[in-house]
Structure formats: C-alpha cells, structure tokens
Amino acid sequence: MKHNKIRSIQSSQIGNVITVCGWIRTIRAQKSFSFIEINDGSTLSSLQIVADVSLPLYEDLLKKLSTGASISVTGELVESLGKGQRWELKAHAMHLFGTCPEDYPLQKKRHSFEFLRSLAHLRPRTNTQGAIARIRNALSIATHLFFQQRGFLYLHTPIITASDCEGAGKQFLVTTLDINKPPRHSDGNVNFTEDFFHKPAYLTVSGQLNAETFACAFSDVYTFGPTFRAENSNTSRHLAEFWMIEPEMAFADLDDNRECAEAYLRFLLRYVLDNCQEDLAFFERFIEKGLLNRLQQVAETEFAHLTYTQAIAILQKSEQSFAFPVEWGIDLQSEHERYLAETYCKKPLVLTDYPEKIKAFYMRENSDGKTVAAMDVLVPKIGEIMGGAQREERLDVLEKKLRLFGLHPEDYWWYMQLRSYGTVPHAGFGLGFERLVLFVTGMENIRDVIPFPRFPGHAEF
Amino acid sequence: MKHNKIRSIQSSQIGNVITVCGWIRTIRAQKSFSFIEINDGSTLSSLQIVADVSLPLYEDLLKKLSTGASISVTGELVESLGKGQRWELKAHAMHLFGTCPEDYPLQKKRHSFEFLRSLAHLRPRTNTQGAIARIRNALSIATHLFFQQRGFLYLHTPIITASDCEGAGKQFLVTTLDINKPPRHSDGNVNFTEDFFHKPAYLTVSGQLNAETFACAFSDVYTFGPTFRAENSNTSRHLAEFWMIEPEMAFADLDDNRECAEAYLRFLLRYVLDNCQEDLAFFERFIEKGLLNRLQQVAETEFAHLTYTQAIAILQKSEQSFAFPVEWGIDLQSEHERYLAETYCKKPLVLTDYPEKIKAFYMRENSDGKTVAAMDVLVPKIGEIMGGAQREERLDVLEKKLRLFGLHPEDYWWYMQLRSYGTVPHAGFGLGFERLVLFVTGMENIRDVIPFPRFPGHAEF
Numbered sequence: 001m002k003h004n005k006i007r008s009i010q011s012s013q014i015g016n017v018i019t020v021c022g023w024i025r026t027i028r029a030q031k032s033f034s035f036i037e038i039n040d041g042s043t044l045s046s047l048q049i050v051a052d053v054s055l056p057l058y059e060d061l062l063k064k065l066s067t068g069a070s071i072s073v074t075g076e077l078v079e080s081l082g083k084g085q086r087w088e089l090k091a092h093a094m095h096l097f098g099t100c101p102e103d104y105p106l107q108k109k110r111h112s113f114e115f116l117r118s119l120a121h122l123r124p125r126t127n128t129q130g131a132i133a134r135i136r137n138a139l140s141i142a143t144h145l146f147f148q149q150r151g152f153l154y155l156h157t158p159i160i161t162a163s164d165c166e167g168a169g170k171q172f173l174v175t176t177l178d179i180n181k182p183p184r185h186s187d188g189n190v191n192f193t194e195d196f197f198h199k200p201a202y203l204t205v206s207g208q209l210n211a212e213t214f215a216c217a218f219s220d221v222y223t224f225g226p227t228f229r230a231e232n233s234n235t236s237r238h239l240a241e242f243w244m245i246e247p248e249m250a251f252a253d254l255d256d257n258r259e260c261a262e263a264y265l266r267f268l269l270r271y272v273l274d275n276c277q278e279d280l281a282f283f284e285r286f287i288e289k290g291l292l293n294r295l296q297q298v299a300e301t302e303f304a305h306l307t308y309t310q311a312i313a314i315l316q317k318s319e320q321s322f323a324f325p326v327e328w329g330i331d332l333q334s335e336h337e338r339y340l341a342e343t344y345c346k347k348p349l350v351l352t353d354y355p356e357k358i359k360a361f362y363m364r365e366n367s368d369g370k371t372v373a374a375m376d377v378l379v380p381k382i383g384e385i386m387g388g389a390q391r392e393e394r395l396d397v398l399e400k401k402l403r404l405f406g407l408h409p410e411d412y413w414w415y416m417q418l419r420s421y422g423t424v425p426h427a428g429f430g431l432g433f434e435r436l437v438l439f440v441t442g443m444e445n446i447r448d449v450i451p452f453p454r455f456p457g458h459a460e461f
Numbered sequence: 462m463k464h465n466k467i468r469s470i471q472s473s474q475i476g477n478v479i480t481v482c483g484w485i486r487t488i489r490a491q492k493s494f495s496f497i498e499i500n501d502g503s504t505l506s507s508l509q510i511v512a513d514v515s516l517p518l519y520e521d522l523l524k525k526l527s528t529g530a531s532i533s534v535t536g537e538l539v540e541s542l543g544k545g546q547r548w549e550l551k552a553h554a555m556h557l558f559g560t561c562p563e564d565y566p567l568q569k570k571r572h573s574f575e576f577l578r579s580l581a582h583l584r585p586r587t588n589t590q591g592a593i594a595r596i597r598n599a600l601s602i603a604t605h606l607f608f609q610q611r612g613f614l615y616l617h618t619p620i621i622t623a624s625d626c627e628g629a630g631k632q633f634l635v636t637t638l639d640i641n642k643p644p645r646h647s648d649g650n651v652n653f654t655e656d657f658f659h660k661p662a663y664l665t666v667s668g669q670l671n672a673e674t675f676a677c678a679f680s681d682v683y684t685f686g687p688t689f690r691a692e693n694s695n696t697s698r699h700l701a702e703f704w705m706i707e708p709e710m711a712f713a714d715l716d717d718n719r720e721c722a723e724a725y726l727r728f729l730l731r732y733v734l735d736n737c738q739e740d741l742a743f744f745e746r747f748i749e750k751g752l753l754n755r756l757q758q759v760a761e762t763e764f765a766h767l768t769y770t771q772a773i774a775i776l777q778k779s780e781q782s783f784a785f786p787v788e789w790g791i792d793l794q795s796e797h798e799r800y801l802a803e804t805y806c807k808k809p810l811v812l813t814d815y816p817e818k819i820k821a822f823y824m825r826e827n828s829d830g831k832t833v834a835a836m837d838v839l840v841p842k843i844g845e846i847m848g849g850a851q852r853e854e855r856l857d858v859l860e861k862k863l864r865l866f867g868l869h870p871e872d873y874w875w876y877m878q879l880r881s882y883g884t885v886p887h888a889g890f891g892l893g894f895e896r897l898v899l900f901v902t903g904m905e906n907i908r909d910v911i912p913f914p915r916f917p918g919h920a921e922f
Contacts, residue, residue, distance in 0.1 A: 042612060097885045124675050129678075133614060144605055156911065160689075160702050174634070176634065196633070196691060198917075216484075216586075393559070
C-alpha cells in the first residue's frame with residue numbers, strides 16, 4: 001500500500017498527486033467542501049484534506065467519516081489558503097478503512113493525563129503522547145549516535161539475575177515454581193533448586209557490574225535496557241520498570257566520567273533542539289513556558305563543578321532556610337540540590353566526592369579516607385539526572401568495602417576477579433531514561449512519558 | 462586519561478607520538494627488545510609494542526608484565542617490519558595498571574566455548590567473544606539505521622505484563638510476595654491482590670500486541686527489547702532471555718511485510734559486510750568456511766516466494782525422504798524448511814499463507830477460509846529466521862478467532878478496541894536477535910552469542 005508520510009511532504013511536491021493514510025482528527029462539512037484533518041503520527045501536524053462534496057463518489061463515504069476513522073486519500077498537493085498550514089490535499093479519491101463510532105473516547109476535547117493513562121492503547125493518538133513518543137525516539141537514537149561516535153560498544157546486559165548489583169533496592173522475584181504449592185525442603189522453606197534457574201532469581205536493578213566486565217575487555221561500553229525496582233512508591237517520579245543508559249569506560253577517572261556525562265547530556269539536548277522543533281514548541285506552548293530556554297541553556301553552558309564538601313559549605317553559608325538541616329555527611333535532599341543548581345550556580349552542576357558512607361560499595365575510595373570518587377549531575381528543575389562514580393579497582397580496598405557494607409566477597413567472586421586480572425581504573429554513570437524525558441518535555445508525571453507504565457497495582461495492557 | 466583506541470590508529474599517524482591502553486595478549490622477550498601485543502577491544506587486531514630493554518626505566522617494569530596485565534604505552538608509531546601487522550609502537554614510556562597472576566584462566570591457548578561460558582566475566586577478552594560483541598553492536602546499530610531511515614518510530618514495549626500475547630508460551634511469574642508464606646484466600650489459593658501489581662504478572666514473550674497499539678497511531682513502529690520463554694529447553698537454539706526486534710506497520714499488507722523483512726535482512730548483511738570485515742574474516746577462518754559467500758549471497762539475491770500450499774506440493778514431489786511425513790496442514794519441520802531453502806530454491810525464501818490452525822489467533826484470515834496471511838522467512842543453514850503476519854483487523858473475525866482458540870475476548874478488550882476505532886490493515890514480523898547473530902557469525906550455540914546467557918539452571922553473573 002504505497003503512501004507518503006505526512007512528515008515527508010515537502011513544498012517541492014506542490015502540484016504532485018500523492019496518497020496519504022491516517023486517522024481523522026476533525027471533520028468540518030461546509031456547503032461545497034468538507035475539510036478533513038488527518039494525522040498519521042509521523043509528525044504533530046495534521047494534513048488538511050479538501051473534499052468536493054459534489055463529486056458523487058463521496059456522497060455515501062463522507063457520511064461515514066468521523067473523528068478517529070481511518071482513511072487513505074489520493075489527491076493533489078496544493079498551497080493552503082487557510083492559516084496554520086502551508087499546504088493541503090485536494091482529494092481525488094478516498095478510501096475508508098475503518099469507521100469510528102460515537103463512543104470513541106478521544107473526541108476533540110482536552111482529557112486529563114490521568115484519564116488517558118487508563119487508555120494506554122489509544123492515548124498514543126493524542127498530541128501530547130504523540131510528541132512524547134517522538135521525543136523518546138529521538139533521545140534513543142541520539143544516545144546511540146553519541147556513544148557510537150565515541151567508539152563505545154553497545155552491550156545487552158542481562159535482565160534476569162541471581163545477583164543484586166547494589167546490595168540494596170527491592171527486587172522482583174522471577175520464578176516458574178507453582179506459587180500455590182512450591183516444593184519445600186524438610187525445614188519448610190521453598191526449595192529453589194527446583195526453580196528454573198535452580199536458585200532464586202530476580203529482575204535486575206542495574207547492568208553496571210556486568211558492564212564493568214565488558215569495559216575490562218572493550219574499553220568503552222554502554223547499555224540501554226530496562227531495569228526494575230520493586231519499591232512500593234506511588235509517586236510521580238517512580239516506576240517499577242524503567243529504561244536506563246549506563247556507560248562504562250576503562251582507563252578513565254572521575255574527570256573523564258564528568259566530561260563524558262556532560263558531553264552526552266549536551267549532545268542529547270542539541271539533538272532534540274535541532275530535530276524535534278515542532279514537538280518541543282508544543283511542549284513550550286502547552287506544558288511549560290520557558291522550556292526551550294531551559295534546554296538551550298543546558299545545551300550551551302559549561303556545567304559547574306563543586307565537591308560535596310564545597311557544596312555543604314555553600315549551603316551552610318546560604319541564607320536559605322531548608323527543611324532538612326545541612327551538615328557534612330548528610331544525603332543531599334532535592335531542596336539542597338535545586339538551591340545549588342538553580343540559585344547558586346544558576347546552571348547545571350556536577351557534584352563530586354561524596355562521603356563514603358552514603359554511596360555504594362563499588363565507588364573508589366579517595367585518599368582522604370572519608371570520601372569516594374562519586375558524582376551526581378544536577379540540572380535546574382529536576383535536580384539529580386545522572387549519577388556515577390569511578391569504580392574501586394584495587395582488590396584489597398574493594399574487599400574491605402564489601403565487608404564494611406555487610407556483603408559477602410564470595411558472592412562477588414567474578415567482580416573481584418576483574419581486579420585480580422589486569423585491573424584498570426574505570427568509571428561510569430547511569431541515566432534514567434524517563435527522568436530525561438521529563439526533563440526534555442517539561443511533563444510532570446513519569447507515568448506519562450513511558451508507553452505502558454508499570455507501578456503498584458498497574459501492569460495492564 | 463587521554464589515549465587512542467587501537468581501531469582508530471591510521472597510517473597517517475606514522476611518526477606521531479600516541480598513547481594506547483589495553484591488556485597484554487602475548488609478550489616475547491628478546492635480547493635487546495621486548496615485543497608486547499596489547500588489545501583494547503576496539504578491534505580484533507592487537508597492536509605490537511616494541512620496548513627497548515636497555516632503557517633503565519623498563520628493567521623492573523618488564524618483569525611484572527604477563528598475559529592479561531593492563532598497561533598504557535606512549536610511543537612513536539612506526540611501520541612494522543614484521544609480518545601480520547602494518548605498524549607498531551616504539552615505546553617511550555609505559556605504565557602498568559594491573560598485573561595478572563599465573564592463574565589467569567585465559568592463557569594463550571584455545572579454550573572450549575563451553576569452558577568459556579563458565580567465565581562469562583572474562584571471555585569478552587577472547588578473540589571469538591570480542592568479534593561476536595562487535596558484530597552484535599553493528600547489527601544493533603544497523604537495525605536502528607534501517608528503521609529510522611524508513612521513518613519508523615522506536616518504541617519501548619513493557620517487560621512485565623499481566624497479559625499473555627500469544628495465549629501460549631510458558632512465562633516467568635514476577636512477584637514480590639513472600640513465596641515461603643504467600644497470603645492466601647480462604648480457599649487456600651494465593652491472594653494475588655496483595656502482590657505488587659495486585660494480580661499475577663509475567664515476563665513478556667512478545668511486544669507485538671503493544672506495538673500494534675502504537676502502529677495504530679504512528680503508522681510504522683519497531684521494538685528492540687528483551688523477551689522471555691520459561692520453557693525448559695536445554696538446546697543450543699533456545700535461551701530463556703533473548704532480544705527481539707518487532708516492526709509493526711499500519712496501512713500494510715502481507716506483501717508490504719515481506720518487502721520490509723527482506724529489505725531489513727539484506728540491509729543488516731550489507732552493513733556487517735561493509736563495516737565488520739576483520740571480524741567476519743575471523744569467523745570465516747576459524748568458525749565456518751564459506752561464511753562470507755553465504756552472507757554475500759543473501760545480501761545480493763532476491764528472496765524466493767512460495768505459499769505454504771505450493772511448498773507442500775514441492776516437498777511431496779521431491780524425492781527427498783523426510784523423517785516427518787509431508788501433508789497439507791502439518792507444521793513444517795527444520796528438514797522441510799532447509800530442503801526448500803537450500804535444495805529447491807537455493808536461496809532465502811519467504812513462505813506465506815499457512816493453515817489457520819497452526820498459526821496464532823491474531824493472523825489475518827484469508828478468503829479461502831482455511832489459511833492465514835502469515836509468513837516465515839527461511840534462510841540457508843538456519844531455516845526460519847523471521848516470522849510475521851498481516852494482523853486480523855476485522856473485529857468480528859478477530860472475536861471469532863479468539864473464541865476458536867479458547868481465549869476470552871474480554872481479556873483482549875483493548876486489543877479489540879483497535880479494531881473498533883478506526884481499524885486499519887496492518888502487519889509486522891519478529892526477528893530473534895541471537896538467531897540473527899548465529900546466522901551472521903556461523904557460531905553453533907546460542908549461549909555463545911549473548912553476553913550473559915540465561916537457560917535452565919543458569920542465571921550467574
């Protein structure tokens with residue numbers, strides 16, 4: 001079924017006969033002409049079809065058309081006299097694929113995002129969801145472009161795992177046992193040796209440890225895959241299933257990590273500013289005034305850099321009153337992060353060298369003995385958008401840290417062997433993809449920026 | 462830590478001073494010089510380092526070097542006089558990051574693929590795994606390039622789902638219930654309303670039904686994500702976790718589907734033939750003689766096309782003796798598929814229009830009332846590599862088919878609504894990514910072409 005995408009229609013085609021296929025957004029019947037807007041998802045804009053109602057072949061057809069119906073139209077592309085569009089299609093022939101009855105939930109009016117979540121199968125046909133999906137697509141491709149240009153290897157880390165990366169984070173159990181009547185040991189406990197993997201297995205919370213094994217062979221790698229948290233968080237910032245990008249670089253320290261994270265984020269924003277202008281203008285107009293300025297600023301400004309210790313001093317000297325008191329050793333709260341990024345630095349900011357106790361076991365111990373080579377990238381409006389670290393590459397220090405964190409070195413035998421056999425300084429970071437989409441679109445609820453959100457009580461569709 | 466990747470070294474740099482970082486593959490000490498081969502994973506080739514042992518700074522250092530140790534070397538790139546390499550690095554300065562003790566399992570000798578599977582954290586450092594990982598990377602990027610060029614939208618379909626796409630295929634249960642003591646109803650059955658998603662949830666077997674919802678908004682979409690099968694298959698062809706690419710096109714019939722599948726596969730092969738010559742030459746030499754010819758042939762030849770009914774007649778007329786007898790209605794076996802592709806057509810082949818009863822409920826019923834608009838793409842050596850169909854877009858026929866397959870239409874309310882509201886002809890197919898990697902590399906065991914294979918009893922690393 002040869003046809004043209006609406007996005008691909010160019011002014012050079014004026015006068016040409018083309019065919020488009022799509023779904024009717026609105027239809028307006030006048031005495032001599034019907035004006036039909038159709039959208040095919042390739043772009044935010046609909047194309048206006050002008051149908052001469054006096055042509056006999058339309059008489060029956062036009063009566064069956066309504067919002068949501070699917071049609072193909074062949075006609076001549078002409079310059080539009082109406083405003084708001086540059087061209088329109090003068091219909092020569094029209095075919096109706098599917099009608100759309102009056103109970104179609106997406107009639108031309110505004111619906112709340114919450115209501116639309118209950119229609120995850122139809123909401124892709126709305127302007128907001130259309131624009132989000134195209135931005136997601138662009139950010140995905142930009143991610144691959146950025147890392148491939150730098151010679152990083154794209155890597156698929158496992159989803160099901162018998163180990164827990166961070167020694168923390170509640171995980172989903174994955175099983176083929178009959179949960180009604182699982183096989184049991186004589187002590188009454190479930191006998192996991194009869195499970196699919198012969199032991200308890202979980203959904204991954206991060207591909208990092210696996211990515212480290214590949215960085216220790218290919219130098220620079222990145223993952224882009226789904227990760228999972230079983231925390232019962234019913235907030236606008238948490239999903240049980242979300243996508244994450246995790247680059248990992250060998251022969252790299254925290255400065256290299258910082259450079260890569262900053263270059264990546266700026267590349268992403270430059271890419272959508274250049275390639276998604278129509279969709280971003282939609283978000284600017286309907287979702288967040290000032291969005292384009294905010295993105296432009298982050299794309300063009302060099303990021304500030306402070307150590308955690310400097311940041312604490314700045315917060316303590318500020319005349320801001322914070323709900324959470326500030327002292328060295330605390331985990332920074334969103335109010336602290338936003339003060340630093342929005343008020344103090346007035347631009348994106350990389351914070352580094354956090355207290356050892358509030359960061360994960362695998363982060364490299366600094367020579368001061370109390371901080372580690374961790375980093376968080378903070379941006380205005382969102383706060384933390386990326387987190388990473390130089391990894392502990394010294395076997396003895398890593399083993400000490402594992403014990404300090406109450407973990408069992410024998411569970412990490414393969415991770416430790418990376419430090420026995422040709423260990424290298426290496427570093428990496430993680431970017432939560434849906435947090436990025438919130439940042440780029442100005443949307444407020446993370447459930448609206450992933451096609452089929454999973455959160456407590458919701459795994460529909 | 463500024464350094465050059467070995468892949469990026471060009472003859473134009475001869476005479477320049479550069480720094481490389483990597484892991485030692487071999488070291489050969491002669492009277493005046495040590496020859497050290499290092500590899501950084503960016504390419505199959507190692508770079509030869511020539512170190513003048515008379516320089517005092519090397520005296521201690523060289524003693525600590527061994528296979529597997531990690532070093533950085535700064536030196537002058539010079540033309541090589543030895544054979545097998547075009548240039549070598551005359552070392553001026555060398556830094557040892559990590560030594561490698563003698564128990565390093567990857568000493569310079571051949572190891573069985575089976576043995577290396579038990580070292581999934583180290584095997585990426587071997588030539589075969591290195592080449593496979595780079596081919597995977599190239600095939601991933603080629604996939605995005607192909608579909609983006611055609612204006613397809615990349616889509617993340619959900620991993621956790623409360624519905625089962627094909628009404629078949631054993632699935633993994635995903636739960637946060639305490640499997641030792643799950644909450645129970647008064648009848649003794651587990652009370653899933655207390656589970657994370659308030660009902661039983663599973664790992665997806667396919668993103669297709671979700672992709673259809675997006676195709677009915679964006680016209681052309683594709684997924685590229687992990688899928689799962691809980692079948693207890695201990696074969697060289699099955700994984701419990703594997704990656705799949707699933708394009709879905711609106712306003713498309715089976716012919717469009719066939720065109721897209723063929724163009725995609727040819728694009729992939731063209732891409733690796735053009736971009737992965739060194740790695741493919743490795744597979745040609747060590748894994749499968751004739752590989753390059755086989756790939757070239759598929760990349761350049763138009764695929765044959767037969768209907769299932771024609772294929773049955775051909776098989777029946779053939780003088781081949783098959784283990785499984787041939788009659789209309791059977792599910793074709795690998796021996797049948799390979800006869801058709803390798804002996805009869807002598808090239809890749811698309812088989813279409815299979816009996817309704819051996820295909821899934823969502824495939825479009827043909828007007829003969831007994832076949833459906835299904836297709837399988839068969840290639841020499843592998844047999845089926847892609848499978849797809851035009852989807853049933855007629856609400857009444859879909860509902861009839863659901864009942865015929867013993868499924869409950871109410872479980873598919875949202876899938877059926879796509880047919881109520883502006884239904885369109887649409888079609889799509891699926892490609893198992895690891896099967897593709899087997900096809901492209903000539904490797905025999907699917908556990909060797911994914912970084913961390915998951916199969917019965919194995920979710921290590």
